[in-house]
Amino acid sequence: MKTYNLSAIFGAAALSIAAVSPAQAYSWTYGIDSFNDGVTNGIVGNGGTYEFYGMAVAEDDNNIFLALNSNFALTGAANSGAQDKHIGWGDLFLNFTGKGYNDAIASGEMLAIHLAGTYSDSGEQENGLYKVNTAQGVASTNSGFNTLNDHKNKVTKAGKTATVGNVDYTNYFAMGSTMKNVMLDGDKIGNISFLDTSGLGLDFASKGAIGSQTIALSFSKADLPGGLSGDLIATIFAECNNDGVGVVAKVNPSVPEPPSESVPEPASVLGLITIASSALGLRRRRA
Numbered sequence: 001m002k003t004y005n006l007s008a009i010f011g012a013a014a015l016s017i018a019a020v021s022p023a024q025a026y027s028w029t030y031g032i033d034s035f036n037d038g039v040t041n042g043i044v045g046n047g048g049t050y051e052f053y054g055m056a057v058a059e060d061d062n063n064i065f066l067a068l069n070s071n072f073a074l075t076g077a078a079n080s081g082a083q084d085k086h087i088g089w090g091d092l093f094l095n096f097t098g099k100g101y102n103d104a105i106a107s108g109e110m111l112a113i114h115l116a117g118t119y120s121d122s123g124e125q126e127n128g129l130y131k132v133n134t135a136q137g138v139a140s141t142n143s144g145f146n147t148l149n150d151h152k153n154k155v156t157k158a159g160k161t162a163t164v165g166n167v168d169y170t171n172y173f174a175m176g177s178t179m180k181n182v183m184l185d186g187d188k189i190g191n192i193s194f195l196d197t198s199g200l201g202l203d204f205a206s207k208g209a210i211g212s213q214t215i216a217l218s219f220s221k222a223d224l225p226g227g228l229s230g231d232l233i234a235t236i237f238a239e240c241n242n243d244g245v246g247v248v249a250k251v252n253p254s255v256p257e258p259p260s261e262s263v264p265e266p267a268s269v270l271g272l273i274t275i276a277s278s279a280l281g282l283r284r285r286r287a
């Protein structure tokens with residue numbers, strides 16, 4: 001029986017496909033938070049419900065990936081002190097502008113991800129990637145800290161250290177003003193996908209971040225507005241500001257041009273498929 005070496009026939013095409021396939025384990029940039037600046041039932045840094053441990057960001061050619069490690073479930077937590085008897089995640093703000101947090105919101109250049117669905121006091125309830133039109137603080141109706149100074153002072157008095165991941169946060173935020181932790185209004189510009197956290201190359205534990213909850217999601221770079229810089233500051237707080245976390249990272253916000261050298265011409269791929277199909281047909285008839 002005559003046989004054909006299909007790997008030789010498909011070799012060139014297979015190599016090209018591998019070159020554009022996303023890797024499964026990504027290279028993550030971590031913003032590790034203070035492990036003792038979460039405030040749970042008035043107690044600072046007891047590893048309670050509101051302790052956040054870290055955020056991480058990664059990318060491939062077409063997507064940006066974000067991950068959160070905390071003790072705070074995606075659905076939030078019941079809280080009798082909150083007006084709605086519930087405290088959820090705020091929105092995850094993405095700032096590519098190099099401007100301060102409130103300046104980026106005021107100039108209409110801030111982006112945000114809404115990830116908590118209806119378990120949230122955000123003005124936007126549908127999960128997705130948004131362009132932020134206006135933002136608001138909801139800590140005052142969630143038994144929380146209206147300003148980040150209020151939170152910092154509480155933590156400092158307890159002998160602990162407040163941080164927001166690896167963000168220079170006392171300069172980035174308006175520490176004495178109402179912390180705008182959710183969108184009031186935004187324009188949805190893309191979808192997000194939640195990811196199985198295994199197999200992504202995520203390793204919060206190696207950084208000492210041992211929160212019980214790890215949330216990972218991705219969105220498409222193609223949904224981002226054009227002209228963004230590669231310097232990203234991503235931050236998120238609980239509705240009560242009992243803890244917040246962030247990461248400063250370099251990413252490429254644009255979908256790269258396809259590399260012309262390694263991608264075969266469509267005609268030559270069709271040619272290879274035609275050759276292979278003929279070979280298979282030949283083999284089937286002779287078998």
Ligand SMILES: [Ca+2]
Pocket residue numbers: 033034035036037038051052053243244
């Ligand atoms: Ca923390």
Ligand SMILES: [Ca+2]
Pocket residue numbers: 082083084085086087088120121141142239
């Ligand atoms: Ca609430």
Ligand SMILES: [Ca+2]
Pocket residue numbers: 033034037038052162163164165243244245
């Ligand atoms: Ca923090």
